[in-house]
Amino acid sequence: MASQFSSWGRYPQLEQRGIYLNWADEGLPENGESLLPFGMGRSYGDSCLNTDGLVLATSHMNRFLSFDETNGILKCEAGVTLAEIIDLALPRGWFPPVTPGTKYVTLGGAIANDVHGKNHHKDGTFGHHVSRFELLQSSGERIICSEQDNAELFYATIGGLGLTGLITWAEIRLKPVESAFMDVETIRFDNLQAFKTLSDESSSSHLYTVAWVDCQATGEKMGRGLFMRANHATDPANSKDKFEPASAKKLNVPFVFPQGVLNTFTIKNFNRLYYGKQLQHFSKSRDHYDKYFYPLDAITNWNRIYGPRGFFQYQFLVPHEDYAAIEEALGIIAKSGAGSFLAVLKEFGDIPSVGMLSFPRPGVCLALDFPNQGESTLALLQQLDDLVVAAKGAVYPAKDARMAPEAFAAYFPRAGEFSKYVDPRFSSNFWRRVQGNSQ
Amino acid sequence: MKTIVIIGATSALAQSIAKIHAAEQHRLLLVGRNEPRLDLIAQDLSVRGAKQCEVYCLDLADTDKHGPLWEHVYQKFPKPDIVYIAHGVLPDQQVCQGSYQQTLASLQVNALSVISLLTELANRMETDKHGQIVVISSVAGDRGRKSNYVYGTAKATISTFLQGLRNRLYDSNVSVTTVKPGFIDTPMTADFEKGALWATPDQVASDIVKGVGKNRNVIYTPPIWFFIMAIIKAIPELLFKRLSL
Numbered sequence: 008m009a010s011q012f013s014s015w016g017r018y019p020q021l022e023q024r025g026i027y028l029n030w031a032d033e034g035l036p037e038n039g040e041s042l043l044p045f046g047m048g049r050s051y052g053d054s055c056l057n058t059d060g061l062v063l064a065t066s067h068m069n070r071f072l073s074f075d076e077t078n079g080i081l082k083c084e085a086g087v088t089l090a091e092i093i094d095l096a097l098p099r100g101w102f103p104p105v106t107p108g109t110k111y112v113t114l115g116g117a118i119a120n121d122v123h124g125k126n127h128h129k130d131g132t133f134g135h136h137v138s139r140f141e142l143l144q145s146s147g148e149r150i151i152c153s154e155q156d157n158a159e160l161f162y163a164t165i166g167g168l169g170l171t172g173l174i175t176w177a178e179i180r181l182k183p184v185e186s187a188f189m190d191v192e193t194i195r196f197d198n199l200q201a202f203k204t205l206s207d208e209s210s211s212s213h214l215y216t217v218a219w220v221d222c223q224a225t226g227e228k229m230g231r232g233l234f235m236r237a238n239h240a241t242d243p244a245n246s247k248d249k250f251e252p253a254s255a256k257k258l259n260v261p262f263v264f265p266q267g268v269l270n271t272f273t274i275k276n277f278n279r280l281y282y283g284k285q286l287q288h289f290s291k292s293r294d295h296y297d298k299y300f301y302p303l304d305a306i307t308n309w310n311r312i313y314g315p316r317g318f319f320q321y322q323f324l325v326p327h328e329d330y331a332a333i334e335e336a337l338g339i340i341a342k343s344g345a346g347s348f349l350a351v352l353k354e355f356g357d358i359p360s361v362g363m364l365s366f367p368r369p370g371v372c373l374a375l376d377f378p379n380q381g382e383s384t385l386a387l388l389q390q391l392d393d394l395v396v397a398a399k400g401a402v403y404p405a406k407d408a409r410m411a412p413e414a415f416a417a418y419f420p421r422a423g424e425f426s427k428y429v430d431p432r433f434s435s436n437f438w439r440r441v442q443g444n445s446q
Numbered sequence: 447m448k449t450i451v452i453i454g455a456t457s458a459l460a461q462s463i464a465k466i467h468a469a470e471q472h473r474l475l476l477v478g479r480n481e482p483r484l485d486l487i488a489q490d491l492s493v494r495g496a497k498q499c500e501v502y503c504l505d506l507a508d509t510d511k512h513g514p515l516w517e518h519v520y521q522k523f524p525k526p527d528i529v530y531i532a533h534g535v536l537p538d539q540q541v542c543q544g545s546y547q548q549t550l551a552s553l554q555v556n557a558l559s560v561i562s563l564l565t566e567l568a569n570r571m572e573t574d575k576h577g578q579i580v581v582i583s584s585v586a587g588d589r590g591r592k593s594n595y596v597y598g599t600a601k602a603t604i605s606t607f608l609q610g611l612r613n614r615l616y617d618s619n620v621s622v623t624t625v626k627p628g629f630i631d632t633p634m635t636a637d638f639e640k641g642a643l644w645a646t647p648d649q650v651a652s653d654i655v656k657g658v659g660k661n662r663n664v665i666y667t668p669p670i671w672f673f674i675m676a677i678i679k680a681i682p683e684l685l686f687k688r689l690s691l
Contacts, residue, residue, distance in 0.1 A: 027636060070490035072493070073489065073493060095493070
């Protein structure tokens with residue numbers, strides 16, 4: 008039987024033991040086992056697994072503690088999800104300040120991975136909007152961390168992959184919005200240069216920018232894609248429905264697809280169709296936030312389409328000026344024939360991340376999915392790692408299941424400083440691996 | 447706006463029920479044993495929209511405290527609209543088989559304390575000719591099984607008690623709802639292997655609040671348990687006693 012605690016990529020597949028924490032006052036288990044907080048299991052690889060010990064599931068610790076509706080300051084327990092925050096706050100005119108591509112992440116997980124969204128160029132990462140939190144460490148100590156108090160531990164915990172202790176509650180600053188809708192523009196582009204131009208010209212006019220790239224296209228078509236930019240709608244047509252909630256209706260993938268349903272053929276055709284779905288060069292629409300931010304959330308368990316061997320997500324960034332590296336990566340991928348379902352390209356802004364292990368930094372970022380086809384996929388990802396290390400870029404730990412210790416050290420120069428703040432009883436499969444301590 | 451009292455408010459199911467009513471902006475009074483946890487839940491419910499949220503702390507197994515409890519409740523919320531009784535424990539069947547004291551202790555909490563609470567509450571509501579009583583029983587009370595018959599005995603006791611109470615209070619315009627949940631994934635059942643029949647507290651709470659809105663007499667939740675228990679109850683005892691359920 009598959010473990011109830013698994014990561015989103017369904018790789019590696021390991022038997023993971025865990026317990027649910029129901030109350031912050033319960034404290035941590037005292038049996039001496041290694042511990043790791045576990046939220047919604049939306050990390051793709053092994054950063055949310057700890058098979059040497061237990062995971063501490065926080066999803067039952069999901070209480071709101073206070074909400075200052077005038078200033079948008081929300082305090083809640085760490086197991087509250089962004090979906091729950093939106094359901095509560097949007098009708099009162101507030102929205103998460105930064106959101107990843109799924110709303111099914113916990114507040115604790117959003118902090119521990121210092122997640123980013125399509126508004127990185129304007130608003131930075133999630134960590135920029137956290138005012139304080141309580142950290143419960145294995146010593147039993149409960150430490151309030153903020154920019155003022157225990158600042159070093161605050162910056163170690165933001166992006167700290169759950170290794171510094173258990174966040175029991177946190178306080179964040181929400182973003183004021185006037186409706187549940189987004190004004191979206193979609194623009195077709197032919198190559199990376201055109202993407203760069205669109206990114207630059209949209210960076211001040213649009214709060215959210217992101218692009219989808221056809222990574223099957225080769226030769227002259229390489230780097231073609233769809234650029235999507237958006238702002239929150241400010242003049243909702245129908246004021247009664249301006250905070251219309253998300254539809255509760257979801258599709259589900261009720262079982263794991265057989266191996267190989269997603270192959271080069273289906274992926275190539277998907278990409279072709281996706282590019283072709285927009286015939287005109289430019290289109291405009293008004294979309295509900297749920298459709299705009301969380302299209303994949305509409306399909307519960309979409310990760311099962313990759314079959315029993317799971318899949319890898321590879322998300323990396325390289326410095327702004329290094330579009331050649333992105334081009335080279337697209338070339339390597341197209342040549343390998345491995346094929347990515349969706350390739351997402353985003354120009355990050357220059358706001359420095361606050362976390363010692365935060366992934367976002369100035370540069371351009373590409374995220375790709377690869378069905379796990381064993382050795383050949385691992386070899387491809389290693390090849391990409393070599394490229395990213397050489398380009399002085401970084402790979403996102405929340406998506407990773409295989410980077411080598413040397414690559415980690417190159418990507419995260421502050422890892423040594425960070426390791427001083429790791430709680431001695433907290434660990435993860437990811438952490439042991441990048442420290443060179445895995446069996 | 448309604449006034450709603452929840453006895454055993456720190457249970458996972460009670461919390462889920464309270465969240466629904468808080469979002470409907472009702473007034474709530476939470477009763478339980480652990481004051482800091484009640485306060486935490488009250489904070490949550492206030493943020494979610496509850497017009498007012500009060501807490502009252504006592505050990506529900508101590509039936510001598512039930513009189514003062516109702517005094518307090520009726521002083522805060524004269525003529526409450528809905529009273530939920532949701533407290534309970536899941537006794538270890540093996541331990542109970544070896545100890546009458548343990549069996550008695552679990553019956554004390556799961557059956558007798560509920561009957562004690564209902565006795566005074568029913569009289570007050572009968573006088574007011576107003577209110578709705580909702581008690582969390584269980585499908586375990588529908589038929590005794592070797593794996594949990596001590597728990598089942600308590601639940602059968604209150605289910606039968608509620609049948610009589612429903613009959614008695616009908617003329618007083620007081621409705622009585624018996625809730626029979628199947629398996630719910632809560633801290634009480636943390637050690638069980640979970641299968642397809644397990645439901646979350648939020649799913650079950652949603653069924654309950656909808657059923658209560660319709661003044662239902664008995665709510666099986668999730669609804670499939672109505673059919674499962676119909677089959678289980680239909681199995682002849684001659685055969686049933688040989689089964690391992």
